[in-house]
Structures are given as structure tokens and as C-alpha cells.
Amino acid sequence: MKKITIADVATYANVSKSTVSQYLNKRYDYMGADTKKRIEAAIKALGYSPNIIARSLKQKSTKTIGVIVANILHVFSTQVIRAIEDYCNASNFHVIVCNADDDPMKEKRYIEMLRAKQVDGIIAFPTGENIDLYQGLLEENYPFILMDRLVPGVAMDAVLLDNEKAVHLAIEQFIKAGYKKIGMISPPMEQPVTPRRERMEAYKTALKKYGIEFRPAYLASGEITDMHIRIKEMLTLADPPEAILALNDRVLFELLQYTKDHQVQIPADLAIIGIDDVSFASFYSPTLTTIAQPAFDMGKKAAQLLFNQIQGDSRSETNVYRFAPQLMERESC
Amino acid sequence: MKKITIADVATYANVSKSTVSQYLNKRYDYMGADTKKRIEAAIKALGYSPNIIARSLKQKSTKTIGVIVANILHVFSTQVIRAIEDYCNASNFHVIVCNADDDPMKEKRYIEMLRAKQVDGIIAFPTGENIDLYQGLLEENYPFILMDRLVPGVAMDAVLLDNEKAVHLAIEQFIKAGYKKIGMISPPMEQPVTPRRERMEAYKTALKKYGIEFRPAYLASGEITDMHIRIKEMLTLADPPEAILALNDRVLFELLQYTKDHQVQIPADLAIIGIDDVSFASFYSPTLTTIAQPAFDMGKKAAQLLFNQIQGDSRSETNVYRFAPQLMERESC
DNA sequence: CTGAAAGCGCTTACAG
DNA sequence: CTGAAAGCGCTTACAG
Numbered sequence: 001m002k003k004i005t006i007a008d009v010a011t012y013a014n015v016s017k018s019t020v021s022q023y024l025n026k027r028y029d030y031m032g033a034d035t036k037k038r039i040e041a042a043i044k045a046l047g048y049s050p051n052i053i054a055r056s057l058k059q060k061s062t063k064t065i066g067v068i069v070a071n072i073l074h075v076f077s078t079q080v081i082r083a084i085e086d087y088c089n090a091s092n093f094h095v096i097v098c099n100a101d102d103d104p105m106k107e108k109r110y111i112e113m114l115r116a117k118q119v120d121g122i123i124a125f126p127t128g129e130n131i132d133l134y135q136g137l138l139e140e141n142y143p144f145i146l147m148d149r150l151v152p153g154v155a156m157d158a159v160l161l162d163n164e165k166a167v168h169l170a171i172e173q174f175i176k177a178g179y180k181k182i183g184m185i186s187p188p189m190e191q192p193v194t195p196r197r198e199r200m201e202a203y204k205t206a207l208k209k210y211g212i213e214f215r216p217a218y219l220a221s222g223e224i225t226d227m228h229i230r231i232k233e234m235l236t237l238a239d240p241p242e243a244i245l246a247l248n249d250r251v252l253f254e255l256l257q258y259t260k261d262h263q264v265q266i267p268a269d270l271a272i273i274g275i276d277d278v279s280f281a282s283f284y285s286p287t288l289t290t291i292a293q294p295a296f297d298m299g300k301k302a303a304q305l306l307f308n309q310i311q312g313d314s315r316s317e318t319n320v321y322r323f324a325p326q327l328m329e330r331e332s333c
Numbered sequence: 334m335k336k337i338t339i340a341d342v343a344t345y346a347n348v349s350k351s352t353v354s355q356y357l358n359k360r361y362d363y364m365g366a367d368t369k370k371r372i373e374a375a376i377k378a379l380g381y382s383p384n385i386i387a388r389s390l391k392q393k394s395t396k397t398i399g400v401i402v403a404n405i406l407h408v409f410s411t412q413v414i415r416a417i418e419d420y421c422n423a424s425n426f427h428v429i430v431c432n433a434d435d436d437p438m439k440e441k442r443y444i445e446m447l448r449a450k451q452v453d454g455i456i457a458f459p460t461g462e463n464i465d466l467y468q469g470l471l472e473e474n475y476p477f478i479l480m481d482r483l484v485p486g487v488a489m490d491a492v493l494l495d496n497e498k499a500v501h502l503a504i505e506q507f508i509k510a511g512y513k514k515i516g517m518i519s520p521p522m523e524q525p526v527t528p529r530r531e532r533m534e535a536y537k538t539a540l541k542k543y544g545i546e547f548r549p550a551y552l553a554s555g556e557i558t559d560m561h562i563r564i565k566e567m568l569t570l571a572d573p574p575e576a577i578l579a580l581n582d583r584v585l586f587e588l589l590q591y592t593k594d595h596q597v598q599i600p601a602d603l604a605i606i607g608i609d610d611v612s613f614a615s616f617y618s619p620t621l622t623t624i625a626q627p628a629f630d631m632g633k634k635a636a637q638l639l640f641n642q643i644q645g646d647s648r649s650e651t652n653v654y655r656f657a658p659q660l661m662e663r664e665s666c
Numbered sequence: 667c668t669g670a671a672a673g674c675g676c677t678t679a680c681a682g
Numbered sequence: 683c684t685g686a687a688a689g690c691g692c693t694t695a696c697a698g
Contacts, residue, residue: 007676015684015685016686018686019684025677032683050676051675051676052451053451053674054390054677054690055675055677056386057676057691059690064450072418073415082406086432089431092446094431096427096428097418098418099419116384117395118384118385253613256616260617280617282590338691338692350692351669351671355693358693364667387674387690387693390674390690391693392674392692
């Protein structure tokens with residue numbers, strides 16, 4: 001089945017390609033009512049649908065953006081993507097989703113491929129490496145928004161959780177409940193990605209704020225696959241923590257698995273707060289106190305910022321937008 | 334900053350555009366070593382990167398596919414997308430993700446837009462309406478794979494869970510544990526989407542197989558927002574079910590919330606099995622018996638099938654691939 | 667071994 | 683009010 005083009009429509013309607021193009025772009029200002037009707041009929045008769053690729057080539061806009069996440073399997077990423085997609089959809093934009101898996105090489109390749117495909121802009125959860133690449137993008141004024149993570153030394157627009165506040169909310173909640181021996185578990189700190197770094201810092205400053213000394217043994221970080229070992233080490237200390245803050249949902253899962261396997265009573269034996277409002281928080285036993293991230297608002301904001309840049313709003317200054325976390329007070333602390 | 338094109342590279346390297354193009358496409362067969370080196374140098378010096386849109390226009394392939402899900406927030410969809418993306422990435426393809434929200438109008442618009450953007454093929458969780466649209470695609474031989482759901486009367490390649498088996502596994506497990514009063518809860522049956530319809534059918538045939546009479550009161554379906562009401566109605570019957578099969582994760586959440594709120598003991602008061610192996614199944618109290626779907630395998634298969642179609646493998650016959658569910662035996666039954 | 671020319675399917679000044 | 687022509691940035695026979 002031969003693809004039918006604007007030329008076919010023009011022939012059929014007995015007008016020129018230009019006129020058909022005018023019609024398609026809704027510039028009817030000077031178009032004869034009759035011409036219009038003929039074109040309309042021709043399009044319907046032939047079942048014509050324009051080739052957007054050809055248009056993109058000329059107009060230098062693909063109405064497509066790229067979103068590079070670490071891993072779409074993380075609930076937070078999924079929510080952010082959904083919000084972005086909704087926003088794009090309203091403007092007839094499409095979104096290409098890429099998983100960089102925290103691999104700088106993969107990230108680089110995706111960015112280059114997306115640019116070669118002429119996407120109008122990119123929103124990324126950056127690995128934090130590839131600093132030169134990001135710096136180049138910035139200097140070029142290429143529309144780009146950082147999500148969840150910052151790139152050291154690169155002043156791009158970004159939307160992040162107020163990580164400091166998130167941790168302070170949690171620690172404050174522990175303190176209010178009378179806990180002083182407060183531990184924290186986190187993914188690998190060797191990958192000093194913004195949320196981990198900031199939450200770690202905040203953990204220390206929050207403890208200090210309440211006059212509690214920081215104890216390295218109360219801080220466990222490592223690969224998810226080894227997390228249960230780290231947790232065991234911490235909870236079998238001679239003087240173990242009475243409360244633990246889980247830095248994100250993945251790590252919380254490991255902690256809950258451990259407490260389940262070893263019959264640790266929550267909160268009697270161990271109080272728990274997790275960052276990320278997991279789906280089962282309200283019907284787990286006990287219900288789980290969490291710190292919720294406004295993922296949808298964050299995704300929407302990122303999309304708005306990107307569109308501003310795409311529409312060429314003079315990037316007067318770079319901004320880092322911090323979103324407020326929310327304490328979901330339940331039974332685990 | 335002016336975009337630099339193949340013409341710039343040609344001028345810089347003192348060759349023709351054709352030659353640069355040959356180089357880019359790695360057709361070096363007859364290329365002088367010196368020419369090659371000059372082009373290489375020019376590309377590096379100018380920081381040239383090809384415009385894939387222009388290439389796509391000529392080659393009629395965008396190396397991009399579309400994936401239309403009902404809602405990316407469903408874990409199953411996310412896993413399927415991840416598998417598809419991985420597969421595509423290996424062939425340098427990109428994937429555009431769309432959420433149709435079970436809205437046939439939205440689905441139609443997405444399909445039309447994706448085609449206008451010349452994507453090489455589409456994988457969709459179809460709404461089940463838009464039958465003519467699908468039929469047209471099929472007749473045109475447009476690369477298209479159905480995922481999770483079938484379109485009535487349209488013989489396209491599809492990958493689905495073996496829903497009948499999934500339900501039989503669950504009912505069998507209930508029977509083995511001595512339950513005979515077995516209920517089921519599901520999303521709205523007014524939307525007779527394949528998994529719901531097939532699971533519902535299988536529920537009836539499975540009961541019959543064990544000589545149990547089907548009782549309409551033991552079947553609750555409705556909007557998620559009203560699910561707790563349906564559940565309450567069922568569990569406050571004079572003769573309530575002793576076991577409930579949750580048709581998917583969303584509905585399981587509602588059930589668990591209900592049992593939590595009303596202190597229903599699992600499995601003492603009520604045995605539960607859910608289709609979809611939810612993230613917290615292994616550390617919930619009690620741990621949850623589930624039926625797992627091989628989402629990653631299914632996504633990968635869909636991608637493979639789509640690529641076969643894209644590469645023009647004569648579509649000798651249409652196939653519906655059924656994937657085996659797996660019983661994850663835990664404590665809730 | 668390399669280049670000139672046509673063409674992919676559109677859009678966009680510009681002329682009339 | 684409408685059309686001829688050039689051009690977007692590539693690729694691809696074809697000629698030499």
C-alpha cells in the first residue's frame with residue numbers, strides 16, 4: 001500500500017501542495033471556502049495523514065522530549081514519568097523513556113542518541129558523572145532539566161526533594177516518640193548521588209541539633225543484595241539502635257524483610273520511618289510512618305520548566321526547585 | 334550556535350556529501366584510507382553529529398517504536414516497558430511511552446499520532462474498543478503487537494498471561510487448604526477487558542471442576558474507589574466466603590486495607606490469594622500467597638515479535654502467546 | 667574510488 | 683486567494 005502524500009492530496013483536490021500545506025496548518029485566512037472544502041474532501045477520500053518526520057525536518061522541532069531515568073522500575077520514577085507524560089500530552093508532545101541504570105556510559109549514549117533524533121529537550125535523573133557532557137549542553141543552551149539529582153558544578157535548572165527537610169521530619173518524629181538511638185540505612189554511598197548525599201548530611205546535622213552524637217555503626221550503606229547483612233550487623237550490635245530511618249523504598253523493603261524474618265516487633269523493638277510513601281504503608285502491620293515525596297508535582301514542574309526553555313524563554317537565571325516532603329504519621333513510629 | 338551538517342563536514346574534509354554519507358554508513362569498501370582519515374578528522378573537529386530525522390525521512394525508518402499502556406503506574410506495565418526498552422536498546426531503538434487510561438478516544442489519538450510520527454511499530458495494551466482501527470492496521474500489515482489484552486475479532490499477534498491457568502492455580506490452592514466458600518473480587522466487569530473476562534470465566538469453570546456451585550454474591554466487581562463497599566457487602570453476608578481471590582494488585586490492596594481496618598485475621602478468618610506478585614508479599618504478615626506473572630519475559634517476547642514484523646518476516650500466521658503464571662506459595666493460603 | 671543529481675515529504679517566503 | 687520554487691539534512695542509484 002503506497003503511502004499517500006501531500007502531493008496526492010493536491011492533485012486530487014486540484015490545488016498546489018502549498019495550499020494543502022496551508023490548510024493543514026490551519027492558515028485559512030485567505031483560503032476560498034470552496035478550496036477548503038475540496039481539500040477536506042480529498043484528505044478524507046485518500047485517507048491522508050501527514051508525515052510528521054518531514055515536517056520536523058523543516059520546522060526543526062520534533063514535538064518529542066526524552067526522559068532519562070535511573071530505572072523505570074522505581075516507583076518514584078514511574079510517577080514522575082506519568083506526570084511528565086500527562087503534561088506533554090496536553091501539548092501534543094511525546095516522550096521517549098530511557099533507563100540509564102546509573103551507568104554513565106549508557107547515559108552518555110542515550111543523550112547523544114536523543115539529540116541525534118532531534119528531541120526538543122531532555123529531563124534526566126543524572127548519574128552525576130559525565131560532567132563535561134552536561135556542561136556542554138548548558139553552554140549550548142540546550143533545553144535540559146535535572147530531576148532528583150544535581151550534577152556537581154553544572155548550573156542547570158533542577159527539581160529536587162527538600163532532602164534536608166525530609167530527614168529532619170523523620171528524626172524529629174523519632175525524637176518526639178522518645179528515641180535517641182537512631183540508625184539509618186541507605187544504598188551505596190560510594191555513588192554519591194544527590195539524595196543519598198544530602199540525606200546522609202541531614203542525618204548528621206539533625207542528630208546534632210538534638211544533641212545526639214553520630215555513631216558510624218548506626219549507619220549502614222551498601223548494595224541492596226547485601227543489605228540484609230548490613231542490617232543484621234547493626235541490629236546485633238551490643239547496643240543496637242532503637243529506631244531506623246530507611247533512606248528509600250528499596251532499602252525499606254530489606255529492613256521489613258529482616259524484621260519479618262527475625263520477628264523484630266515494630267515499633268516495640270524497633271521504630272521505623274521510611275522515605276517514600278510505599279503503596280502498602282496504610283495496611284501493613286503496623287501501618288508505616290513515611291515521608292512522602294510529591295512525585296507528581298515534581299514531574300509536572302520539570303515538564304513546565306523544560307517547556308519554558310523549549311519556548312526560548314530567556315534563561316535569566318538557573319533555579320533549583322525544592323519540593324516539600326510530607327510526614328505521613330502512622331504506627332511504626 | 335549554528336547546527337553543523339553533512340555539507341560542512343564535506344567542505345572541511347574536501348570531499349562530497351555523498352562520500353561523507355558513505356563514511357557515516359560504514360560503507361568503506363572502496364574508500365581511500367586518506368579520505369577516510371580526513372572525514373574522521375573533520376567530524377571530530379566540527380563536532381558533527383548526524384541528524385537522524387533527515388535520515389529517517391529518506392530511509393523510512395525512525396528506529397523508534399511506540400508502547401501504549403493503560404497506565405504506566407501499574408507495576409505490571411512498568412515491568413513490561415522495562416523489558417521492551419532493554420530489548421530495543423540493544424538494537425538502538427527508542428521507545429515512546431503513552432498512557433491511554435482505558436479511554437478509547439485517547440488510544441485512537443495516540444495510535445494516529447504515533448503513526449504520523451512514523452514509528453516503526455507499536456505494542457499496545459488495547460482498550461478493546463476501536464476495533465475498526467485495529468482491523469485497518471492489520472490489513473495494512475502495520476507492525477503491531479497486542480499485550481495483555483485481545484481485541485475481539487482482530488487476529489493480531491498477542492502475548493498474554495495464561496489467565497485460565499492462573500485462576501485454576503489459585504482455586505486449586507484454596508481447595509487443597511480445605512476451602513469451599515471461595516469469593517473473587519475484580520475491577521469493573523463492564524469493561525470486559527481480556528484478563529478480567531478470562532479470569533472471571535476461569536473462576537466459574539474452576540469452581541465447577543471441584544463441584545462447587547457458583548454464587549453471584551461471592552463475586553464483587555466495581556470501581557476501585559467503591560471496592561471497599563463491595564468487599565464489605567461480601568464479607569458481611571450471613572454466610573460469607575472463607576477465601577477470596579483478588580484479580581489483580583489494585584484490588585488486593587483494597588482487600589488488605591479492609592482486613593486491616595476490620596481486624597480480619599488472615600488466613601484464620603479469611604484466606605487470600607492475589608494475582609500479581611506484589612512487592613511486599615514476602616514480608617507482609619502473613620506473607621501473601623500470590624500468582625506471579627512473568628512480566629519481563631512477556632515484554633521481551635512482545636518486542637521480539639514486533640521486531641520480526643518490522644523486519645518484514647512474512648506474517649505467515651497469527652499467534653497468541655500464552656505465558657505460564659507461577660504460584661508463589663506463602664502463608665495467606 | 668568519488669561526485670553530481672535527484673528525491674524523501676513537508677514548509678515557507680515570495681510573486682502574482 | 684493560490685502556486686512555483688527553494689530548502690530542511692540526509693541517502694542512493696548512477697556515472698565516470
